[in-house]
Amino acid sequence: MGASHVLIISGSIIFIVFAALGFGGLDLLIENSLRGIMVLKEGTSVWDLWRTMPLPIYIKFRFFNITNAEGLANGAKAQLQEIGPYTYL
Secondary structure: OOHHHHHHHHHHHHHHHHHHHHHHHHHHHHHHHHHHHOOOOOOOHHHHHHHOOOOOOOEEEEEEEEOOHHHHHOOOOOOEEEEEEEEEO
16 A cells, blocks of 8 residues: 555545534534533532632622603603612622
């Protein structure tokens, strides 16, 4: 088997692999890898990191009340009144 045959066979294999990855194989590979890593389940490394989070996580919610509902229904610009922010740890 000459060098040209090896080159053609290896090029064909590389083409087939990249074609398979290009037609959704890469997405499937990444999704399956992340699904195994990112599962929040007791005993996993992600669980341990989540339980011993070095920084507190705050969630802020801001709500808005529409004060001119009738005018808004008739095409007027919305007038909003901010309610909050509500912060949770």
